[in-house]
Amino acid sequence: MKKLYIGICLVLTWNFSSAQYLSKDFNDLSINSGGWTTQVIIDTTNWFVDSFGGDDFAKCTNYNNGNVPANTWLISPGVDLSASTQPILNFQTIMKWPGAPLILYISTDYDGTSNPTQQGTWIDITSQALWDVDNTTWGNWTNSGDVDLSAYKSSSTYIAYEYFGSSSSGSTWEIDNIFINEGSTPPPTIDTVSIYDIQYTTDPTGNSSYVGQQIVTGGIVTAVRSDSSFFMTSGSGAWSGIYVYSNDHVVNIGDSLIMEAEVDEFYDLTELKNINNVQIVSSNNNYSINNCSTAAANSEDFEGCIVKVTNAQCNNDNAGFGEWVVNDGTGDLTVDDLLFSFTPILNYFYDIDGVVTFNYGAFKLLPRDAGDINQFVSIDNDQHFHFELYPNPSNGIININSSVKTTVDIYNISGKLLHSAIISLGKNTLNLSELPSGFYMIKSEENSYSFFIE
Numbered sequence: 188m189k190k191l192y193i194g195i196c197l198v199l200t201w202n203f204s205s206a207q208y209l210s211k212d213f214n215d216l217s218i219n220s221g222g223w224t225t226q227v228i229i230d231t232t233n234w235f236v237d238s239f240g241g242d243d244f245a246k247c248t249n250y251n252n253g254n255v256p257a258n259t260w261l262i263s264p265g266v267d268l269s270a271s272t273q274p275i276l277n278f279q280t281i282m283k284w285p286g287a288p289l290i291l292y293i294s295t296d297y298d299g300t301s302n303p304t305q306q307g308t309w310i311d312i313t314s315q316a317l318w319d320v321d322n323t324t325w326g327n328w329t330n331s332g333d334v335d336l337s338a339y340k341s342s343s344t345y346i347a348y349e350y351f352g353s354s355s356s357g358s359t360w361e362i363d364n365i366f367i368n369e370g371s372t373p374p375p376t377i378d379t380v381s382i383y384d385i386q387y388t389t390d391p392t393g394n395s396s397y398v399g400q401q402i403v404t405g406g407i408v409t410a411v412r413s414d415s416s417f418f419m420t421s422g423s424g425a426w427s428g429i430y431v432y433s434n435d436h437v438v439n440i441g442d443s444l445i446m447e448a449e450v451d452e453f454y455d456l457t458e459l460k461n462i463n464n465v466q467i468v469s470s471n472n473n474y475s476i477n478n479c480s481t482a483a484a485n486s487e488d489f490e491g492c493i494v495k496v497t498n499a500q501c502n503n504d505n506a507g508f509g510e511w512v513v514n515d516g517t518g519d520l521t522v523d524d525l526l527f528s529f530t531p532i533l534n535y536f537y538d539i540d541g542v543v544t545f546n547y548g549a550f551k552l553l554p555r556d557a558g559d560i561n562q563f564v565s566i567d568n569d570q571h572f573h574f575e576l577y578p579n580p581s582n583g584i585i586n587i588n589s590s591v592k593t594t595v596d597i598y599n600i601s602g603k604l605l606h607s608a609i610i611s612l613g614k615n616t617l618n619l620s621e622l623p624s625g626f627y628m629i630k631s632e633e634n635s636y637s638f639f640i641e
Contacts, residue, residue, distance in 0.1 A: 209266050209367035213243045222264025232257035240397045244363035249352030257352035260303050265343030276334040278365040280319045286358030287351035295341040325399055379403045386426040393487045395457045397450040405445040407474045408438050409493040410542045410555050418542045420493055423475035425601055428492035433462040443468040456545040480600040480628055482518035485550045489543045497538045497635035504533040516637030517626040523551040536563050580639040583620030595631045
């Protein structure tokens with residue numbers, strides 16, 4: 188997981204001096220470390236450790252190309268509570284699919300190795316805890332609340348989770364962060380996750396791997412909507428921005444924020460919702476604007492990001508609903524009036540800054556105000572600067588006629604700088620044959636040109 192740097196060091200702590208008698212978070216990827224055991228009573232279904240979105244937990248399911256009968260126990264080591272005053276058990280659960288509930292037991296006379304259905308006195312304390320009860324979806328972790336074990340103090344107290352499944356049904360259960368402490372347990376640590384890690388995905392649907400998880404993240408505000416929801420960025424390049432759905436917090440462009448939030452996919456737009464504990468670290472911060480081709484801006488990679496497209500010609504000045512379309516030679520990009528309304532001129536060229544969103548099945552660029560749009564007839568009409576690039580397409584050898592000595596920068600369609608060179612007045616030749624075939628941009632004197640290598 189990438190580290191998150193937002194100008195300060197954020198440390199979430201819970202200060203307490205109470206004794207801890209049991210701790211199991213499964214982060215070592217072992218179901219049996221620390222003296223934990225499993226007992227398979229029916230069939231072969233057993234507890235195991237699984238991971239998702241950087242989180243590790245215990246899991247049990249009886250589904251294997253169909254449900255099978257199952258009964259298996261996850262049993263703690265013997266815990267010495269003899270000197271405790273008020274031992275409190277806490278844990279978290281998530282479940283999905285219809286099936287039997289988990290049963291939580293406690294015993295003070297189990298021998299630690301025998302079949303628990305045949306040895307030891309096991310007391311059902313399931314009703315003392317809170318459990319995930321929504322079997323229709325993978326929701327958030329449900330905290331058990333404080334389960335008071337004061338009535339079961341001994342030198343060797345065991346807790347156990349019993350799983351049941353049948354040939355026709357069976358829930359999948361996950362358990363994490365099992366603690367027994369003196370007094371109330373601190374809430375489980377919430378992972379700090381960068382915007383990059385939230386957004387980056389190889390899933391063809393574009394869905395974040397953190398969907399449904401509560402995380403801590405931060406960034407710099409790049410755009411604010413009239414309903415107070417906003418976009419923010421951290422770093423630069425692809426996957427560096429995100430939309431934040433919130434009507435309860437007043438923020439301004441340039442604010443550096445820290446927050447707790449839930450990651451969600453809203454009609455395929457990755458967003459943060461259920462925002463809590465927003466902290467404005469500082470204001471009036473600068474942020475990076477990503478140079479993009481129109482094709483790159485029209486992609487999952489730059490969803491939520493602040494981008495700049497240049498030398499893009501308007502080929503549709505009225506696409507409906509306040510939208511218009513530009514193309515720099517790499518592909519069409521829709522410009523929307525959600526943040527700022529603008530009337531373009533067909534066949535004129537535009538440099539546009541804005542944030543990329545996704546709605547009604549398409550990526551769209553949202554300029555924020557008049558300063559984000561620069562309109563001109565054509566860069567070649569500039570009497571003080573002439574720049575001619577040929578052949579286009581090419582085999583990687585390109586010629587440039589320039590009216591001035593200048594620096595040129597070569598970018599791929601994702602906005603990554605690949606090559607820089609100084610060209611002189613007149614004809615110049617650049618050898619870019621080492622680059623793979625595809626679209627590229629060459630930028631000089633604040634202007635950009637698209638070209639294709641075959």
